[in-house]
Each structure stands twice: as structure tokens, then as C-alpha cells.
Amino acid sequence: MQFLFKSSELIPIIQLARKNKTEILFVRDHGVYLMVSVNDANTICYAENCNPDIDENWYLNSRTSLDGDDFGEYFDPFDTIFSKVIK
Numbered sequence: 728m729q730f731l732f733k734s735s736e737l738i739p740i741i742q743l744a745r746k747n748k749t750e751i752l753f754v755r756d757h758g759v760y761l762m763v764s765v766n767d768a769n770t771i772c773y774a775e776n777c778n779p780d781i782d783e784n785w786y787l788n789s790r791t792s793l794d795g796d797d798f799g800e801y802f803d804p805f806d807t808i809f810s811k812v813i814k
Contacts, residue, residue: 729792730759730792731774732761732774733772734812736773737761737812738812739770740761740763740770740771740772741804741809741812743763743765743770747763747765749764749765750763750801751763751801751804752799753799754798755793755797755799756799757779758774758779758785759774759777759789760772760774760777760778763804776788777789
């Protein structure tokens with residue numbers, strides 16, 4: 728399964744991370760999302776169908792593709808994959 732993020736929600740995450748020179752965190756715990764933490768405030772962008780606030784099957788969707796324990800993985804906001812989103 729691939730995880731899709733809406734560009735309208737993802738672009739502000741990338742811009743915030745770049746502006747504040749901080750990493751983007753890919754998380755699977757209570758849903759699947761990308762997150763930036765600035766000044767103790769978290770800005771979150773949930774993957775489609777993995778938002779516990781609006782998706783009935785978020786747990787199954789997030790666990791089917793990402794087996795095992797909860798995790799977080801850091802990404803450089805200046806990585807080419809993010810530059811392709813922002814162009």
C-alpha cells in the first residue's frame with residue numbers, strides 16, 4: 728500500500744520545516760502522518776484514509792501496510808522528493 732498526502736496539506740508542512748530548518752517526521756502511531764514540530768507546536772498532515780478523526784478504518788489502513796511497532800522516521804525537508812511537491 729502506498730500512502731497519499733494531499734498537496735494542499737503537505738506543502739505547508741514542507742514550507743514550515745524549511746523555514747525553521749527542522750526535519751519532517753513520518754509517523755505511524757495513532758494514524759499515519761507527516762509532522763513538523765516548531766516551538767513545541769506540532770503541525771500534522773495525515774495520509775489519506777489514515778486519519779483517526781475522520782476515517783472509520785484508519786487503524787486497519789495504517790496497520791496493513793506498516794506492520795509492527797509504532798515508529799517515526801526523519802526526513803530532510805530539502806530532499807528532492809519534497810522539492811518535486813513544492814515546484
